[in-house]
């Protein structure tokens with residue numbers, strides 16, 4: 001069984017993916033962590049030292065690498081991974097159960113305000129700018145996320161509830 005979690009920054013892909021992998025007794029792969037360990041640099045430093053275009057190239061190369069190796073697993077993508085090279089379609093057609101963790105703008109802004117420093121795309125934004133940025137960016141990305149086989153609204157749900165919903169759909 002191969003499951004991929006996708007969605008906007010701070011939608012819970014990593015924490016839900018980790019828990020889901022425990023519940024299903026599967027390997028867990030977090031693409032951002034994989035990139036960081038291969039490049040021996042944090043995502044923040046990759047953006048700072050090499051730029052976003054370099055990051056997108058590495059993200060795509062490492063996704064192919066993970067897909068070529070991965071047996072049954074839960075894979076959490078980065079927020080931008082589905083939006084470059086139409087990766088949601090690729091994952092759907094290669095047998096992955098793709099799940100979009102759909103969060104509302106208020107939830108995302110609230111979480112990102114607390115975790116902004118970890119995310120280079122939003123680290124420099126003020127609170128007012130953050131709301132506008134997330135609304136526009138999510139609108140642009142939604143078409144890629146919504147190609148997932150399963151869509152779950154995650155606002156006000158616990159990690160356990162979300163894992164249960166995913167498990168029921170498998």
Ligand code: S3P
Pocket residue numbers: 007008009010013032043077078079080081119120121
């Ligand atoms: C990004 C999301 C991040 C990380 C990078 C770019 C994006 O991952 O891959 O900062 O473009 O949305 P998370 O979604 O895990 O924060």
